[in-house]
Amino acid sequence: xxxxxxxxxxxxxxxxxxxxxxxxxxxxxxxxxxxxxxxxxxxxxxxxxxxxxxxxxxxxxxxxxxxxxxxxxxxxxxxxxxxxxxxxxxxxxxxxxxxxxxxxxxxxxxxxxxxxxxxxxxxxxxxxxxxxxxxxxxxxxxxxxxxxxxxxxxxxxxxxxxxxxxxxxxxxxxxxxxxxxxxxxxxxxxxxxxxxxxxxxxxxxxxxxxxxxxxxxxxxxxxxxxxxxxxxxxxxxxxxxxxxxxxxxxxxxx
Numbered sequence: 001x002x003x004x005x006x007x008x009x010x011x012x013x014x015x016x017x018x019x020x021x022x023x024x025x026x027x028x029x030x031x032x033x034x035x036x037x038x039x040x041x042x043x044x045x046x047x048x049x050x051x052x053x054x055x056x057x058x059x060x061x062x063x064x065x066x067x068x069x070x071x072x073x074x075x076x077x078x079x080x081x082x083x084x085x086x087x088x089x090x091x092x093x094x095x096x097x098x099x100x101x102x103x104x105x106x107x108x109x110x111x112x113x114x115x116x117x118x119x120x121x122x123x124x125x126x127x128x129x130x131x132x133x134x135x136x137x138x139x140x141x142x143x144x145x146x147x148x149x150x151x152x153x154x155x156x157x158x159x160x161x162x163x164x165x166x167x168x169x170x171x172x173x174x175x176x177x178x179x180x181x182x183x184x185x186x187x188x189x190x191x192x193x194x195x196x197x198x199x200x201x202x203x204x205x206x207x208x209x210x211x212x213x214x215x216x217x218x219x220x221x222x223x224x225x226x227x228x229x230x231x232x233x234x235x236x237x238x239x240x241x242x243x244x245x246x247x248x249x250x251x252x253x254x
Contacts, residue, residue: 017106063220077162150235
């Protein structure tokens with residue numbers, strides 16, 4: 001199959017998945033309510049007890065919440081693929097004269113597009129409660145783009161899980177089980193320095209922490225250090241491992 005044909009198939013699958021969101025608006029609504037609740041709870045319930053030297057807690061929190069949102073949103077990739085497997089849709093796709101890669105690429109592209117929408121929404125919500133970008137326009141745009149790119153990488157992890165477990169409910173539970181420790185043992189909600197020494201060793205090298213630090217530095221015009229390059233290396237490494245793994249699981253599943 002030539003490249004234009006493959007791209008055309010990916011576009012068709014992406015459109016199909018996006019149409020599903022338009023026909024199930026409650027799915028999109030509830031996927032946006034959860035991050036808004038996290039923002040409000042941590043800003044107004046826990047924010048007064050959390051010390052973030054040198055920066056207002058709202059400004060500290062929103063970049064982290066943006067990264068958390070794309071991570072949680074990536075779980076939907078595995079859930080969607082498991083749902084297609086359960087309903088026999090992937091068997092139908094296999095019978096069509098289409099690129100096998102279009103199913104996976106279309107799914108991850110769809111969830112990336114949704115993440116773009118949710119990231120913009122979270123930036124707006126943050127602005128309403130006092131968050132302000134302090135970097136240049138390009139730095140602010142780069143912060144949002146970095147978060148979306150990180151979510152794209154995590155979508156491939158979720159795709160591998162969804163194709164492995166093959167059931168919608170199990171894919172959702174399996175997706176959250178490993179994500180929750182990584183999210184809360186990071187710099188999303190609190191500075192890493194406030195954690196116990198043994199946990200700091202893990203948290204400082206976590207892909208989530210370095211990505212949050214990069215997004216926060218770009219958004220607040222703070223020193224980037226090595227966070228940007230480390231985050232890009234993590235993204236490249238995740239894709240290098242889980243894209244082939246997802247393709248392998250897809251071939252085995254059908």
